[in-house]
Amino acid sequence: MKKRNGLNGHTILLLITIGLFIVLYAGGCIAYGSNGFTHLQTFLNILITNAGLICVACGLTVVMLTAGIDISVGALIAMDCMMLAVGMRSGIGAVPMMLLVLLTGIAFGTFQGFMIGYLGIQPFIVTMAGMFFCRGMTAVICTDQVSITKEINETFYNLANMKINIPFGGYTNKKGMYMTPYIRVTVVVALLVLVIVYLMLRYTKFGRSLYAVGGNAQSAAMMGLNVKSIRMRAHMLCSVLASIGGICYCLNTMAGSVSQALGLEMDAISSAVIGGTLLTGGVGNVFGSFFGVLINGTISSIVKTNGKLASSWPNILTAILLFVFIVIQSIFAAVRNRRK
Amino acid sequence: MEENVVLTARGITMTFPGVRALENVDFTLRRGEIHALMGENGAGKSTLIKCLTGINDFEAGEIHIAGIDGPVKNHSTRDAQSVGISTVYQEVNLCPNLSVAENLFIGREPMTAFHTIDRKAYNKRSQKIMDDLGISVDVTQNLENYSLAIQQMVAIARAVDMDCKVLILDEPTSSLDDEEVEKLFVLMRRLRDQGVGIIFVTHFLEQVYTVCDRITVLRDGHFVGEYPIAELPRVKLVAAMMGKNLDDLEEIGKDHTDNAASKELEISARGLSHTGTVKPFDLDIHKGEVVGVAGLLGSGRSELARAIYGADKASTGTLQVDGKTAKINQPIDAMHLGMGMLPDDRKAEGIIGDLSVRENMILALQAKQGMFKPLSRAKQEELVDEYIKLLQVKTAGKETLIKQLSGGNQQKVILGRWLITQPDFLILDEPTRGIDVGTKAEIQKLILKLAAEGKSILFISSEISEMLRTCSRMAIMRDGEKVDELDHDLTQESVMKAIAGGEQNND
Numbered sequence: 001m002k003k004r005n006g007l008n009g010h011t012i013l014l015l016i017t018i019g020l021f022i023v024l025y026a027g028g029c030i031a032y033g034s035n036g037f038t039h040l041q042t043f044l045n046i047l048i049t050n051a052g053l054i055c056v057a058c059g060l061t062v063v064m065l066t067a068g069i070d071i072s073v074g075a076l077i078a079m080d081c082m083m084l085a086v087g088m089r090s091g092i093g094a095v096p097m098m099l100l101v102l103l104t105g106i107a108f109g110t111f112q113g114f115m116i117g118y119l120g121i122q123p124f125i126v127t128m129a130g131m132f133f134c135r136g137m138t139a140v141i142c143t144d145q146v147s148i149t150k151e152i153n154e155t156f157y158n159l160a161n162m163k164i165n166i167p168f169g170g171y172t173n174k175k176g177m178y179m180t181p182y183i184r185v186t187v188v189v190a191l192l193v194l195v196i197v198y199l200m201l202r203y204t205k206f207g208r209s210l211y212a213v214g215g216n217a218q219s220a221a222m223m224g225l226n227v228k229s230i231r232m233r234a235h236m237l238c239s240v241l242a243s244i245g246g247i248c249y250c251l252n253t254m255a256g257s258v259s260q261a262l263g264l265e266m267d268a269i270s271s272a273v274i275g276g277t278l279l280t281g282g283v284g285n286v287f288g289s290f291f292g293v294l295i296n297g298t299i300s301s302i303v304k305t306n307g308k309l310a311s312s313w314p315n316i317l318t319a320i321l322l323f324v325f326i327v328i329q330s331i332f333a334a335v336r337n338r339r340k
Numbered sequence: 341m342e343e344n345v346v347l348t349a350r351g352i353t354m355t356f357p358g359v360r361a362l363e364n365v366d367f368t369l370r371r372g373e374i375h376a377l378m379g380e381n382g383a384g385k386s387t388l389i390k391c392l393t394g395i396n397d398f399e400a401g402e403i404h405i406a407g408i409d410g411p412v413k414n415h416s417t418r419d420a421q422s423v424g425i426s427t428v429y430q431e432v433n434l435c436p437n438l439s440v441a442e443n444l445f446i447g448r449e450p451m452t453a454f455h456t457i458d459r460k461a462y463n464k465r466s467q468k469i470m471d472d473l474g475i476s477v478d479v480t481q482n483l484e485n486y487s488l489a490i491q492q493m494v495a496i497a498r499a500v501d502m503d504c505k506v507l508i509l510d511e512p513t514s515s516l517d518d519e520e521v522e523k524l525f526v527l528m529r530r531l532r533d534q535g536v537g538i539i540f541v542t543h544f545l546e547q548v549y550t551v552c553d554r555i556t557v558l559r560d561g562h563f564v565g566e567y568p569i570a571e572l573p574r575v576k577l578v579a580a581m582m583g584k585n586l587d588d589l590e591e592i593g594k595d596h597t598d599n600a601a602s603k604e605l606e607i608s609a610r611g612l613s614h615t616g617t618v619k620p621f622d623l624d625i626h627k628g629e630v631v632g633v634a635g636l637l638g639s640g641r642s643e644l645a646r647a648i649y650g651a652d653k654a655s656t657g658t659l660q661v662d663g664k665t666a667k668i669n670q671p672i673d674a675m676h677l678g679m680g681m682l683p684d685d686r687k688a689e690g691i692i693g694d695l696s697v698r699e700n701m702i703l704a705l706q707a708k709q710g711m712f713k714p715l716s717r718a719k720q721e722e723l724v725d726e727y728i729k730l731l732q733v734k735t736a737g738k739e740t741l742i743k744q745l746s747g748g749n750q751q752k753v754i755l756g757r758w759l760i761t762q763p764d765f766l767i768l769d770e771p772t773r774g775i776d777v778g779t780k781a782e783i784q785k786l787i788l789k790l791a792a793e794g795k796s797i798l799f800i801s802s803e804i805s806e807m808l809r810t811c812s813r814m815a816i817m818r819d820g821e822k823v824d825e826l827d828h829d830l831t832q833e834s835v836m837k838a839i840a841g842g843e844q845n846n847d
Contacts, residue, residue, distance in 0.1 A: 199456075203456040203457050204457065205447075205449060205451075205457060208442060208446060208449070208457065209447075211437060211438055211442075212435045212442075212446050214437070215436055215437035215438060216433070216435050216436065218433065219432075219433040219435050220446075222417050222433045223433070223434070223435075223446055223447055223498075224447045224448075225446065282435065282436075282437035283437055
């Protein structure tokens with residue numbers, strides 16, 4: 001009876017990701033402590049900046065678990081932001097517009113999911129078409145950059161600027177003022193999404209079916225699961241989470257623009273991969289993806305704090321990290337196969 | 341329906357384009373029996389299984405299941421499961437990335453009041469199921485952490501827990517080692533005693549006699565018969581599978597003179613094997629000798645040849661060619677050592693349909709020379725003409741596309757391909773399959789002629805009679821193992837007994 005005791009490979013991968021984040025962050029604190037890197041607010045800023053990305057990464061983790069992919073999310077977010085900006089400029093309220101964005105996400109995801117699940121078309125192709133469509137529609141709605149100011153919609157403006165104070169971890173600045181650390185609404189939304197998706201993946205039939213479909217779709221079908229429907233719902237969920245992410249993103253940027261969120265889908269995919277989600281499906285965890293986002297955010301933050309490094313460095317570091325993680329994953333896979 | 345019958349299939353007929361895969365096949369399964377479904381490759385075992393499990397739509401016939409009125413027709417594996425027919429295949433159809441417990445319960449998990457999965461409950465129930473079946477596993481571990489045998493047992497446990505009355509095991513033991521097979525048998529017997537009817541498909545004769553109660557034999561899509569295990573000794577089983585009746589067999593006279601072969605060794609294999617297909621074997625072939633390889637389809641006949649030729653790189657053992665140790669990693673190495681191999685699947689591995697007879701014939705020689713030394717057109721035509729004449733290939737011309745030729749003539753062209761390379765050692769895998777009697781005789785004569793010229797030949801065939809006519813020695817394959825070698829008293833009966841194994845003495 002061959003049995004591996006203790007941690008399995010996937011848990012180890014997750015721990016490596018978390019460990020790497022801690023090392024990176026500690027490194028940043030040591031190197032740039034005098035620039036304020038040690039302040040809690042630096043960490044909170046990473047969360048604030050990446051709130052939208054966290055939602056998107058959760059969605060991508062869901063489809064990647066079924067061995068799918070969604071590269072339309074970045075363009076969908078651009079379209080969401082443009083819809084919000086133009087909609088509110090023309091006088092529609094913030095709440096109806098946000099609901100409309102969510103409904104668009106559901107409709108868009110349903111269509112993509114139907115093509116992928118029931119018509120059996122490659123997710124990459126379907127969502128690539130979706131990406132072109134959304135990017136194009138963004139320009140159709142408006143080609144200019146539209147800013148959301150206080151005058152355009154006060155509710156949205158207030159929501160974006162609302163500070164939620166944290167009762168600890170503050171510091172006194174050079175002028176002797178006590179700075180209370182804070183987060184934005186978007187962070188609360190992102191963390192809620194994270195926890196809900198985590199619980200869904202772990203404790204619901206749908207969540208477990210995602211793993212089954214990704215592990216072996218044929219087996220899943222033979223065990224009586226409706227693979228087509230599960231695939232479709234996974235892609236629906238991804239688009240909905242991307243739309244939630246789009247609202248968060250818009251609350252951060254307060255603008256709609258054709259070139260917004262370019263390549264965001266790749267950031268989300270790389271975060272998921274660094275977090276231990278396999279592109280081949282069946283293995284992954286949203287917390288891994290969360291730490292993947294944090295790692296990317298920390299790298300950007302370090303480069304920004306340094307101030308001298310070119311802004312292209314985060315890309316290069318992410319590339320190296322991705323490479324290292326993929327190699328580690330394949331080593332784990334190879335070790336497992338040898339044990340069999 | 342009889343009292344304890346759980347499943348009857350009557351007159352099942354099923355056609356694939358151009359082939360009648362099953363014709364009027366009957367099958368009966370009783371409660372608490374392990375019933376072997378036997379037949380050579382292509383006999384229709386898998387097709388029958390697929391008809392029972394709803395993967396294939398059969399055209400005629402009826403399936404009845406105990407407790408269900410009227411004939412049952414399944415359209416999917418889910419339908420089959422709902423009437424109590426579950427199947428476990430050689431490749432386990434479970435999700436390796438989920439825990440054992442999840443694999444047992446996915447799609448039918450116990451739920452908590454909050455509509456979430458009750459992990460505790462199903463872990464507990466799973467552990468009980470596995471403990472009851474005597475399988476010691478930790479159900480919270482991922483399935484991929486366990487051996488294939490355990491995975492298979494989990495699949496069986498899932499089937500049993502879903503209330504199956506008929507459990508179909510399709511070649512479950514193919515990738516298990518002996519110890520694992522024994523564990524599987526313990527589980528099968530336990531289920532049988534609980535009243536489950538088990539259909540066991542395997543090509544391992546030994547295993548049938550170890551665990552089964554009854555045998556149904558199919559041949560060429562036809563029902564041959566159903567026998568209690570005690571009434572069908574191995575030799576008769578093999579005869580039933582191969583379609584030979586021992587009583588009718590006549591001793592076929594040999595045309596060739598024995599001991600034409602010299603004492604010099606051409607090929608000497610020691611402990612050669614290929615993991616998963618053929619167990620370590622020793623084989624000597626003298627110069628000018630024709631050695632036959634006999635066994636049922638799937639017994640490792642072709643695999644033995646492929647291991648020698650490097651088509652499957654040998655995992656263990658040594659090979660000497662012409663007295664020198666040879667290292668063969670791939671077929672081209674074997675070709676440089678003067679070997680040639682005519683594969684059994686003419687269409688897939690032999691002919692290239694859209695090339696001409698000339699191009700097909702010249703292929704091996706060109707490959708052997710290397711592509712930077714092209715043969716001149718004149719030389720090609722000279723060689724091709726020579727061999728078309730020698731082999732009496734009936735073709736409109738050397739530029740005719742090979743796919744336009746008949747099967748027998750295609751085979752001659754492939755044979756010509758290898759003869760052109762002037763091999764010292766030629767492997768012929770089923771060279772006469774699917775070709776007419778006249779051509780068969782020609783090829784047999786050619787084999788003897790080549791041997792007389794001092795070439796060594798390894799001859800694989802399903803027709804024992806044609807091997808008896810050409811071979812001076814025969815290696816017997818069973819279950820991927822070379823079990824015997826006959827060099828005198830070569831008769832149809834002795835060969836078939838050797839193929840069947842086990843009971844030479846008491847039958």
